[in-house]
Amino acid sequence: MERIQGMKKLLGVVFALFLFCMPLGIEANDVLSYEYIGQLIKIEDAVAYYSLDEDEYVTEAPIDCGKYIAIYSDGTYLDYEIVPKKVQVKVTYNKKGDLEESKYLCLYDGDYSFKLRVLNNGDFESIDDYNGNVEFELEPKNASDDTIEKKRITHPDVEYVYSESGIQIYCDLDQVKPIVLKNVGEYMVSFDVDSRYYESIPFKVTILPKTVQLHLPKYSKYVNEKNPVFENEDYVLSREPGEDVGDYKLSVKSKSKNYRYEIVENAVFSILDRNTENVRMDTSKGSGASDETKAKEKAEVNQSESKVKMGVSDFTLMYVGLLILSMVGLFQIKRMK
DSSP states (O other): OHHHHHHHHHHHHHHHHHHHHGGGTOOOOOOEEEEOOSSOOOOTTEEEEEETTTTEEESSOOOSSEEEEEEETTSOEEEEEEEOEEEEEEEEEOTTOOSGGGSEEEEOSSOOOOEEEEOTTSBEEEEOSSTTSEEEEEESSBGGGSOOOOEEEOOOOEEEEOOTTOEEEOOSSTTSOOEEEOSSEEEEEOOOOOTTTEEEOOEEEEEEOEEEEEEOOOEEEETTOOOOOOBOSSEEEEEOSOOSSEEEEEEEEESSTTEEEEEEEOOEEEEEOHHHHHHHHHHHHHHHHHHHHHHHHHHHHHHHHHHHHHHHHHHHHHHHHHHHHHHHHHHHHHHHO
């Protein structure tokens, strides 16, 4: 115990002298460099160590990279540093890799564990748990420096009919988002792929208007009257010019380029003559009265015929009854004899 306490006192005195002498310009030794090996790097005959990076005194030889001072028992010291282990890594493009982590293959010597990440500017970066003690020297340093045979993504020209839910066009690659188009028109499109690995060839997409069939009511007016309202929120009707009595063809125009309308019923607009319509109504009434008279006369004739038939039927029954009574009387007279 006394020996250990004596050593601590000695180390304290030496370290104090060391800190006191450094500003006075005592000549320092040349800085030595040691490569990280994952083990303690001991300086022969050193009794203490001081970490310049952490600004603290340590009794055990360091392992991690950094700048240190080894202190000897006579008060002299040695500047040295532990530098990262450099590992050469050859980066090559992996054609079979679908996920970001597997798009590149890393070839190197040794048993190391790390992941490769591609930054937004294309630079490669290693992700590891070595805390700066191992430095992976990646070659090439940027994805653009690697000669990659890009995969071509093709799609035939296609034609669709407008849909309220939109048109979605899918790519053969699962990770690629579909192209979404919402309106009628012609488009030259390509898939949003990672340009470092894929090339999407533009293709043409045509979206045609959706056809809607119209079953219109009968539109008409009398001469010199105003036209009815031919417009609603979806389309506008128009007719052939003219104000004379007759039929005029109706046409329709859509308010949206996404729809086209087709009139399949009542495709004409009629202009009527009010006087002609009145005559037709009178004729219709006269014809109705005549028909009613004929019907009444027919009913009377039928009733008369029915009465005649009833009279004939009554006389026939009477004659049959008298004939039967006569026969019964003759039969009774015959029995009495």
